[in-house]
Amino acid sequence: MSRLKLISIIVLTALVSCALTSAFWFAAFNRGQIAVSGAAVPHPATAAAAPGDGGAPHVAAGGPLVLGPTGLAIPVAGVKTEQLSDTFTQARSGGRVHDAIDIMAPHGTPVVSAAPGTVEKLFFSNGGGGITVYVRAPDQLYTFYYAHLQSYAPGLHEGQVVKQGDPIGLVGSTGNANPAGPHLHFAIHRMAPSEKWYQGQAINPYPLLAGKKPGS
Ligand SMILES: [Zn+2]
Numbered sequence: 001m002s003r004l005k006l007i008s009i010i011v012l013t014a015l016v017s018c019a020l021t022s023a024f025w026f027a028a029f030n031r032g033q034i035a036v037s038g039a040a041v042p043h044p045a046t047a048a049a050a051p052g053d054g055g056a057p058h059v060a061a062g063g064p065l066v067l068g069p070t071g072l073a074i075p076v077a078g079v080k081t082e083q084l085s086d087t088f089t090q091a092r093s094g095g096r097v098h099d100a101i102d103i104m105a106p107h108g109t110p111v112v113s114a115a116p117g118t119v120e121k122l123f124f125s126n127g128g129g130g131i132t133v134y135v136r137a138p139d140q141l142y143t144f145y146y147a148h149l150q151s152y153a154p155g156l157h158e159g160q161v162v163k164q165g166d167p168i169g170l171v172g173s174t175g176n177a178n179p180a181g182p183h184l185h186f187a188i189h190r191m192a193p194s195e196k197w198y199q200g201q202a203i204n205p206y207p208l209l210a211g212k213k214p215g216s
Pocket of ligand 1: 098100101102184185186
């Protein structure tokens with residue numbers, strides 16, 4: 001009887017340690033997988049463009065977010081870094097300068113938030129940006145501007161807090177955009193904390209998203 005007891009204790013011990021060992025390796029393997037995939041994501045270098053939670057990027061409707069070297073996400077789903085071009089200093093009608101970049105994409109492509117913030121203004125400008133969104137960064141020092149949208153993301157409203165990668169709307173050609181060349185007009189403005197949504201100083205999104213010098 002006591003021999004049987006001893007054997008069952010040995011068997012039980014073996015089973016438990018076996019289970020613990022495989023649990024350990026399973027967990028270690030999983031951690032390794034996460035570390036490997038996380039290493040492929042460039043880490044944010046500036047607070048201005050930090051992603052929402054510091055963890056794995058959110059997955060937008062059109063695929064994984066593409067993050068620039070500053071941690072900003074390319075705000076149109078499926079667009080790669082090499083598809084961006086710098087039109088920040090291009091002339092526009094009335095002697096204006098573009099002060100933004102145009103990210104070309106078919107009508108209806110999802111537009112996602114380049115960075116976290118709060119929707120400060122939903123604005124319609126028939127002769128300008130058409131259907132537009134202004135998102136203010138949490139530190140109030142930057143505004144992200146999305147224009148020529150076909151429509152807003154369902155339920156989008158002023159005061160809404162958005163994370164990086166959250167839906168903003170769909171690419172379109174509202175306002176003064178050419179319907180033959182639908183695109184997202186994307187601008188970043190450096191703001192004084194007291195400035196309103198329509199103020200601020202434009203800074204070039206291109207190097208922040210593409211990781212290249214302006215114009216390159
Ligand atoms: Zn534009």
